[in-house]
Amino acid sequence: MAGGLFTQLAQGEVLHLTSDVTHVRRGARRHAFRYRVDYLLLVPDLARPRGLFRLGRAGLFSFCTMDHGGPRGNGKGAAWAWEVLGQAGLRREGAMTLALMVQPRFFGFWFNPVSFWMVLRGDDLLAVIAEVNNTFGQRHSYLCHNEGFTPIGPEDLMTTEKVFHVSPFQDVAGRYEFRFRVTPARLAILIRHTDGEEGLIATLNAAPRPLRQAGLLAAAFRRPGGALRVLALIYWQALRLRLKGVAYRRLPPAPPEEISR
Known part of the structure; x- marks a missing residue:
């Protein structure tokens, strides 16, 4: 199986990731939760629809x-990601695959707190663009890579x-x-936010x-609502934080650049 699974992405296959997601808030008001969330890993320009999974329509x-x-x-999909990577110095080669790890729409409803564009060369991970959306209609992305785009290892x-x-409930700091x-x-x-004694640790494992159709049906029954469920859980955790007395910050302007390199 080693190598074969990622090779299938370039052949239009779609991978399903039933992901364990955890958040742990550090500081004076500690707060933690854990959920299961369904992600797909696909190559946007090559992915093929399959039964309950559609492309470009509800x-x-x-x-x-x-x-x-x-x-x-x-x-603009993959064209945007390739442009960002090229501006950062990554030379596009035929052996590379640009995959997107994403929560799918559910009955047409869309929301993704964070998606990940991943450049793969075989089993090597060369770069990641973390595409972050907040609940206020804004988006910003963070480009992650080693110097010279050498493969990213688990300790990097x-x-x-x-x-x-x-x-x-957190400062932009x-x-x-x-x-x-x-x-x-x-x-x-793993994403760790550090701000003095405050901060957050978020993990995703899958x-x-x-x-498979059976996997999609299981996701629909066990985690009904898909992206709508995720948004509802975000608001539920926000209510819990308010009840714990955590101060609410006003929405600041979005950063002028759409991506941090």
């Missing part, structure tokens, strides 16, 4: 190119300044640290597997 689960890559609601740590308002373990058997992402 279905139980679906994917639309305009949801990603560039301005929110008017995205990439840091960047936090410039985008995600939660109204401090730094993000990213770690990625991406293999055909396991996909794990085992990629080929998309």
Whole structure:
């Protein structure tokens, strides 16, 4: 199986990731939660529809190119991601695959707190664009890579300044640290936000597997609502934070640049 699963992406296959997602808030008001969330890993320009999964039109689960890559609601998909990577110095080669890890639409409803554009060369991960959306209609992305775009290993740590308002219960301050373990058997992402004694640790762990109708039906019954459920859970956690007395921050202007490199 090693290598074969990612090779299938370039052949139009779609992978299903039933992901364990955790958030742990640090500081004076500690707060933590854990949920399961369904992601898909696909190559947008090559992915093929399959039964309950549709492309470009509503279905139980679906994917639309305009949801990603560039301005929110008017995205350019993979063309935008390749442009960003090229400006950062990555030379595009035929052996590379640009995959997107994304929560699909559910009956046409879309919301993705964070999606990940991943450049793969075989089983090697060369770069990641973390595409972050808040609940206020804004988007900002963070480009992660090693110097010279050497393969990213599980111990490699990439840091960047936090410039985008995600939660109204945290300041736009401090730094993000990213770690990625991406293999055909396991996909794990760690995002750590540090701001003095305050901050947040978020993790995502999943085992990629080929998309099957039984898996989509199980997701619809066990985690009904898909992206709508995720948005509802965000508001539920916000209510819990308010009840704990955490101060609410007003929405600041979006950063002038759409991506941090």
